[in-house]
Amino acid sequence: MTTNRMRLAVITGSVRNGRFGPKVTDWFAERARVHGLFDLDVIDLAATPLPAALPATAEELQDAHERPAPMAELAGRLREADAFAVVTPEYNHSYPASLKLALDWHYTEWQAKPVGFVSYGGFGGGLRAVEHLRAVFAELHAVTVRHTISFDGHWARFDADGRLLDPDGPEGAAKALLDQLGWWAEALRRARSVTPYQA
Numbered sequence: 001m002t003t004n005r006m007r008l009a010v011i012t013g014s015v016r017n018g019r020f021g022p023k024v025t026d027w028f029a030e031r032a033r034v035h036g037l038f039d040l041d042v043i044d045l046a047a048t049p050l051p052a053a054l055p056a057t058a059e060e061l062q063d064a065h066e067r068p069a070p071m072a073e074l075a076g077r078l079r080e081a082d083a084f085a086v087v088t089p090e091y092n093h094s095y096p097a098s099l100k101l102a103l104d105w106h107y108t109e110w111q112a113k114p115v116g117f118v119s120y121g122g123f124g125g126g127l128r129a130v131e132h133l134r135a136v137f138a139e140l141h142a143v144t145v146r147h148t149i150s151f152d153g154h155w156a157r158f159d160a161d162g163r164l165l166d167p168d169g170p171e172g173a174a175k176a177l178l179d180q181l182g183w184w185a186e187a188l189r190r191a192r193s194v195t196p197y198q199a
Helices: 021-035 058-062 069-080 097-104 127-139 168-194
Strands: 006-012 038-044 083-089 114-120 143-151
Touching: 006 021, 006 069, 006 168, 021 038, 021 083, 021 114, 021 168, 038 069, 038 168, 083 127, 083 168, 097 127, 114 127, 114 168, 127 143, 143 168
Parallel strands: 006 038, 006 083, 083 114, 114 143
Antiparallel strands: none
């Protein structure tokens, strides 16, 4: 076992007005704190607006030092993470454009690290968004874990203060997801320390 604490970045993907995402993020972040394996970095994409235009070349994309300060800070936080948990709604059978923009503005930050998903939305609970994200993260050389947390009819599952009305199932799912993220995060961090990852 490693003696250094691992860092989990929990990313709120929605930036829409009136969004529900922060409630889900707050709930999951608390479960992660109770789990105890990770130090947490909660990242809200609404707090780091990204320009719509992407750099013209991969070299420009990698040069985080040339970015405005908030963007450089986000790149650094992603780089320091050992694992990611993405909190996403489902918009039009997929995930939010804000999340795609954050993914496309970064490249090496995701590589050889595990990603888990917490989704919400309608009858499907956001699972179509998750399946689309798996393909994108595979292209970014990240490893998505099998277990997910999904809230269908999310608006009826939390009270006004963001507490789950029936926590037993979701809390078990959170533990399973965090256990998997922990296993992969430790294994991949050890692998990166022995052999730097080359995309």
